[in-house]
Amino acid sequence: MSHVLGLELRREAPPLLGPLLSPFPLAGSWRSQMLRSDHRFPITNSTGAPRKAAGKMNILAPVRRDRVLTELPQYLRKEAALHVHKDFHPRVTCACQEHRTGTVGRFKISKVIVVGDLSVGKTCLINRFCKDTFDKNYKATIGVDFEMERFEVLGVPFSLQLWDTAGQERFKCIASTYYRGAQAIIIVFNLNDVTSLEHTKQWLADALKENDPSSVLLFLVGSKKDLSTPAQYMLMEKDALKVAQEMKTVQRLPSPEAVCHLYSPRAQ
Numbered sequence: 001m002s003h004v005l006g007l008e009l010r011r012e013a014p015p016l017l018g019p020l021l022s023p024f025p026l027a028g029s030w031r032s033q034m035l036r037s038d039h040r041f042p043i044t045n046s047t048g049a050p051r052k053a054a055g056k057m058n059i060l061a062p063v064r065r066d067r068v069l070t071e072l073p074q075y076l077r078k079e080a081a082l083h084v085h086k087d088f089h090p091r092v093t094c095a096c097q098e099h100r101t102g103t104v105g106r107f108k109i110s111k112v113i114v115v116g117d118l119s120v121g122k123t124c125l126i127n128r129f130c131k132d133t134f135d136k137n138y139k140a141t142i143g144v145d146f147e148m149e150r151f152e153v154l155g156v157p158f159s160l161q162l163w164d165t166a167g168q169e170r171f172k173c174i175a176s177t178y179y180r181g182a183q184a185i186i187i188v189f190n191l192n193d194v195t196s197l198e199h200t201k202q203w204l205a206d207a208l209k210e211n212d213p214s215s216v217l218l219f220l221v222g223s224k225k226d227l228s229t230p231a232q233y234m235l236m237e238k239d240a241l242k243v244a245q246e247m248k249t250v251q252r253l254p255s256p257e258a259v260c261h262l263y264s265p266r267a268q
């Protein structure tokens with residue numbers, strides 16, 4: 001199961017990530033950190049004993065069933081859609097089927113960074129997505145954390161790297177070194193804390209220092225919906241949509257991708 005893979009990855013990151021990341025020039029933060037370090041990560045089994053060297057080792061677990069998309073989900077609102085087509089371009093499908101994906105290689109990997117104020121719910125959002133869990137106890141992220149989710153989209157293997165960054169000021173410096181090479185930025189704010197919404201502009205500005213605004217996808221996500229009253233929620237939604245619009249205009253982001261999602265990992 002891919003959420004297990006996420007945990008496994010942390011223990012055995014370099015051997016697994018090596019072949020995954022090598023064809024992808026942008027997802028370099030983790031890799032370059034590892035390349036810079038002198039550590040050697042032994043390949044071990046669950047008991048910690050080294051695995052036998054096998055001729056060929058199938059290290060990837062099958063893609064989780066709910067991560068196999070046989071058709072692209074249709075958008076609910078066109079203005080909030082990442083794609084408006086029903087299928088890949090025939091040339092893309094053909095190239096994938098014939099393994100002619102060139103420099104992209106066998107795997108397509110996208111890097112997503114999740115940023116936002118302290119305790120807004122970034123880790124919970126990722127955990128709900130990757131492990132379908134929710135922890136009500138707060139444990140601050142130190143520096144960065146990392147999850148990997150594998151998909152199969154219209155028969156094409158696809159992996160998502162999710163980088164969970166710390167919201168605490170003292171870790172900002174470490175976390176920001178992992179911003180580079182993101183294809184998507186998720187900025188989280190707390191629906192019950194207007195200051196966290198105001199701070200999203202600064203989080204975006206910092207993340208865009210390391211990324212190309214013309215190609216990055218942006219999501220503004222409001223968390224802790226279960227803790228707000230309908231009246232509070234309506235007000236906040238209005239403000240959040242305004243901020244999302246402002247972000248698009250100020251940062252000249254490509255239009256439909258700056259979208260506002262309002263979310264609660266508890267309520268789902």
Ligand SMILES: Nc1nc2c(ncn2[C@@H]2O[C@H](COP(=O)(O)OP(=O)(O)OP(=O)(O)O)[C@@H](O)[C@H]2O)c(=O)[nH]1
Pocket residue numbers: 116117118119120121122123124125135136137138139140141142165166167168223224225226227263264265266
């Ligand atoms: N009620 C409720 N609590 C939430 C929700 N999302 C997160 N929390 C709680 O808020 C606290 C902080 O959540 P985290 O996900 O750790 O926050 P974070 O943004 O990762 O925090 P940092 O790592 O410090 O940046 C935890 O106690 C969570 O249980 C939500 O949607 N509803």
